[in-house]
Amino acid sequence: xxxxxxxxxxxxxxxxxxxxxxxxxxxxxxxxxxxxxxxxxxxxxxxxxxxxxxxxxxxxxxxxxxxxxxxxxxxxxxxxxxxxxxxxxxxxxxxxxxxxxxxxxxxxxxxxxxxxxxxxxxxxxxxxxxxxxxxxxxxxxxxxxxxxxxxxxxxxxxxxxxxxxxxxxxxxxxxxxxxxxxxxxxxxxxxxxxxxxxxxxxxxxxxxxxxxxxxxxxxxxxxxxxxxxxxxxxxxxxxxxxxxxxxxxxxxxxxxxxxxxxxxxxxxxxxxxxxxxxxxxxxxxxxxxxxxxxxxxxxxxxxxxxxxxxxxxxxxxxxxxxxxxxxxxxxxxxxxxxxxxxxxxxxxxxxxxxxxxxxxxxxxxxxxxxxxxxxxxxxxxxxxxxxxxxxxxxxxxxxxxxxxxxxxxxxxxxxxxxxxxxxxxxxxxxxxxxxxxxxxxxxxxxxxxxxxxxxxxxxxxxxxxxxxxxxxxxxxxxxxxxxxxxxxxxxxxxxxxxxxxxxxxxxxxxxxxxxxxxxxxxxxxxxxxxxxxxxxxxxxxxxxxxxxxxxxxxxxxxxxxxxxxxxxxxxxxxxxxxxxxxxxxxxxxxxxxxxxxxxxxxxxxxxxxxxxxxxxxxxxxxxxxxxxxxxxxxxxxxxxxxxxxxxxxxxxxxxxxxxxxxxxxxxxxxxxxxxxxxxxxxxxxxxxxxxxxxxxxxxxxxxxxxxxxxxxxxxxxxxxxxxxxxxxxxxxxxxxxxxxxxxxxx
Numbered sequence: 202x203x204x205x206x207x208x209x210x211x212x213x214x215x216x217x218x219x220x221x222x223x224x225x226x227x228x229x230x231x232x233x234x235x236x237x238x239x240x241x242x243x244x245x246x247x248x249x250x251x252x253x254x255x256x257x258x259x260x261x262x263x264x265x266x267x268x269x270x271x272x273x274x275x276x277x278x279x280x281x282x283x284x285x286x287x288x289x290x291x292x293x294x295x296x297x298x299x300x301x302x303x304x305x306x307x308x309x310x311x312x313x314x315x316x317x318x319x320x321x322x323x324x325x326x327x328x329x330x331x332x333x334x335x336x337x338x339x340x341x342x343x344x345x346x347x348x349x350x351x352x353x354x355x356x357x358x359x360x361x362x363x364x365x366x367x368x369x370x371x372x373x374x375x376x377x378x379x380x381x382x383x384x385x386x387x388x389x390x391x392x393x394x395x396x397x398x399x400x401x402x403x404x405x406x407x408x409x410x411x412x413x414x415x416x417x418x419x420x421x422x423x424x425x426x427x428x429x430x431x432x433x434x435x436x437x438x439x440x441x442x443x444x445x446x447x448x449x450x451x452x453x454x455x456x457x458x459x460x461x462x463x464x465x466x467x468x469x470x471x472x473x474x475x476x477x478x479x480x481x482x483x484x485x486x487x488x489x490x491x492x493x494x495x496x497x498x499x500x501x502x503x504x505x506x507x508x509x510x511x512x513x514x515x516x517x518x519x520x521x522x523x524x525x526x527x528x529x530x531x532x533x534x535x536x537x538x539x540x541x542x543x544x545x546x547x548x549x550x551x552x553x554x555x556x557x558x559x560x561x562x563x564x565x566x567x568x569x570x571x572x573x574x575x576x577x578x579x580x581x582x583x584x585x586x587x588x589x590x591x592x593x594x595x596x597x598x599x600x601x602x603x604x605x606x607x608x609x610x611x612x613x614x615x616x617x618x619x620x621x622x623x624x625x626x627x628x629x630x631x632x633x634x635x636x637x638x639x640x641x642x643x644x645x646x647x648x649x650x651x652x653x654x655x656x657x658x659x660x661x662x663x664x665x666x667x668x669x670x671x672x673x674x675x676x677x678x679x680x681x682x683x684x685x686x687x688x689x690x691x692x693x694x695x696x697x698x699x700x701x702x703x704x705x706x707x708x709x710x711x712x713x714x715x716x717x718x719x720x721x722x723x724x725x726x727x728x729x730x731x732x733x734x735x736x737x738x739x740x741x742x743x744x745x746x747x748x749x750x751x752x753x754x755x756x757x758x759x760x761x762x763x764x765x766x767x768x769x770x771x772x773x774x775x776x777x778x779x780x781x782x783x784x785x786x787x788x789x790x791x792x793x794x795x796x797x798x799x800x801x802x803x804x805x806x807x808x809x810x811x812x813x814x815x816x817x818x819x820x821x822x823x824x825x826x827x828x829x830x831x832x833x834x835x836x837x838x839x840x841x842x843x844x845x846x847x848x849x850x851x852x853x854x855x856x857x858x859x860x861x862x863x864x865x866x867x868x869x870x871x872x873x874x875x876x877x878x879x880x881x882x883x884x885x886x887x888x889x890x891x892x893x894x895x896x897x898x899x900x901x902x903x904x905x906x907x908x909x910x911x912x913x914x915x916x917x918x919x920x921x922x923x924x925x926x927x928x929x930x931x932x933x934x935x936x937x938x939x940x941x942x943x944x945x946x947x
Contacts, residue, residue: 271322313397430601452478512541520550826923
């Protein structure tokens, strides 16, 4: 179970887009104090979290407000990482030294000018504010940000109050805006600076529709790192209008519905209408629901057109189809066009080629629920959040978050999602998932996957074959990087365990398609974060696993025998790591393999089971520890290392492979000047098919003797001796049975 401090640190990191190592000292102290208060019962967790949220005013909130105002939507998750993260790829992020001397007001002004004068919001801002006077521009922006129009006195005070000019004198605030805008007293940059200043005032006072919506957004983001990315703050997080009940209409497939229909039974209204039909809509017919927050439930096959006016609608659709063309009459395609934003659509049927489902505005949500045999050949765009209730994943242009919520006993396959900037969430689902993306040409590829009560079953087998075929069973999670001639071996799969979850094999591989699917490489980096407990199998293609920010873990992993170094770091929770130590070969000198334990209780178990790597190669079941490598038939190489092992706290469990111990061998290792000499001396007194534990040079070694007494390296798994090093710890207890020992066999 996650500690309060881990929960609050994760909350902070989700909010501030950082990692534990980059939390400023003052914020570390605050989090520690808040954690102590929560643990002592003097403060609720919710109250502690609200104090953490206040820290985002100079960083995350700058990006969310500025982008929402000037571009219509907050950034993608990766956009926040770029703009805010102190450990990301942007050296001038909002947490960087570049911004440390910049006041809160000037941060908002700087961002507003960057977006509104020459950035991605410049065209929109020019079209909507360019022709306005400074006073009118202020009134319009103030009304949008605060939700009420300022009176003349307020406008005058904002623009004409004297403020310091930085050289010992004063000038009007409008001149201050112009000093930032650098395009005159009424230029586009000056108006953008004014907007930035208004945002800062809203945040400082925590007042107005933008600030209140931003509070809700920050709370959502901090909870699990997922939010309504690419949506407008007010549309997604503001208080929706309710409206009044409108007409209740029944759809006949051969008749149209519109606000101007003469037949009252076919006339929609400007209020909240309910429109229902079960037989679809014929070609040439249409449904125009008009204004209001309407509910439309239209099943069957839709060949006609559906439109809405001002958003906030709830719509269920059947199949979008194409009519059969006849002489002189071309095929008619079902089209759905939704205006206004804040609309939720459930698609229950297919989409044939030529059909379309288009939403405008932001904060639109799509539920794809057509079943395991559904087909989606039409085009879908304008939905920021998508929930897949089926493994048949319809592609959606412009989405920010993709949820796999498949939980249908009849739908047993893996869902395949193609992503560019989208965040993926596997939620309440047992179904496996394959995430496809193109690697970045300049490196730094990172894919975020969140697990929220994910229920993947263990992988028990992997099918491999010609052409790079690789298919695990169970609830596996696979990341595939695929592109012509572009590789990113240093890519990162960022796994966020938001709530307790289980998974099968988690793997990542790249395919350089210009050379064919058999040209494969491993994705090197895996990070595991979040307060939830994770039970899963980790593929050895991840040679750098960082789980230092994770909660409790129960994982399996393979310590390879290869020229590629491996590093695996655990956090401070209660962890179990089952390790398959692969056999050795004289054809190479193995690179280092290091396991770093955390401050919690860690149990390292030997296991004889492993899965084939997604980059090729076979793995056989092990019956003994047989990983010892002898270089040039002369020197014992450094074995895999376990670092940070705590005597009396952590456990090394040999039971799966080693069942007997030869005791009292320490005297043979004493006084030896090299590890090789110590191993040779000890081995001569260790019975066949047993293990011995000895210390040398301040470290503890576990040595496994094969069927032949004497130091021996075999050509494959299950042949030859084995060796593991526990760094910097001695005096460990060794035993079997019910007792609690540092090293256990049986």
